[in-house]
């Protein structure tokens with residue numbers, strides 16, 4: 077596969093706009109906390125590294141990935157934000173919950189983005205096992221939280237460019 081062993085969080089070849097003017101929400105699922113905490117650290121540090129002010133980053137926890145959408149909705153309704161980053165990790169189990177949660181979250185996050193006309197970033201790992209998740213939360217495939225933060229900055233900048 078083309079992306080095998082590639083660091084998917086490598087944005088070094090692209091220009092990332094300054095995040096200094098933007099306000100970000102981060103919603104983090106408590107399920108698989110070892111993974112989601114690592115995603116959060118990656119996302120937060122990336123926002124700071126690209127100029128975001130700590131006072132402009134609003135972080136809230138929700139129980140599981142299924143609740144990320146409600147969390148993002150509440151943040152967009154109550155805080156003046158330029159983008160929301162949703163971070164979660166759904167690991168395949170023995171039952172069909174995996175499919176229901178992944179499908180529900182992916183679709184609902186898109187709906188919240190459209191409802192508020194704001195970027196809502198899908199930073200949810202959907203993996204077969206814990207090792208695949210670790211590989212993408214600061215392991216050999218980079219940190220998807222970092223990638224989600226850069227996507228949030230780029231989309232906030234696009235919105236500013238087009239909306240003024």
Ligand code: RBF
Pocket residue numbers: 105107108139140141142143164165166167168169171173177
């Ligand atoms: N939430 C996650 O974020 N990741 C999971 O891997 C995950 N697995 C679950 C498996 C089962 C059987 C159940 C019942 C829930 C799971 N959840 C998981 C929690 C889910 O996102 C949500 O918090 C609950 O279903 C309550 O709405």
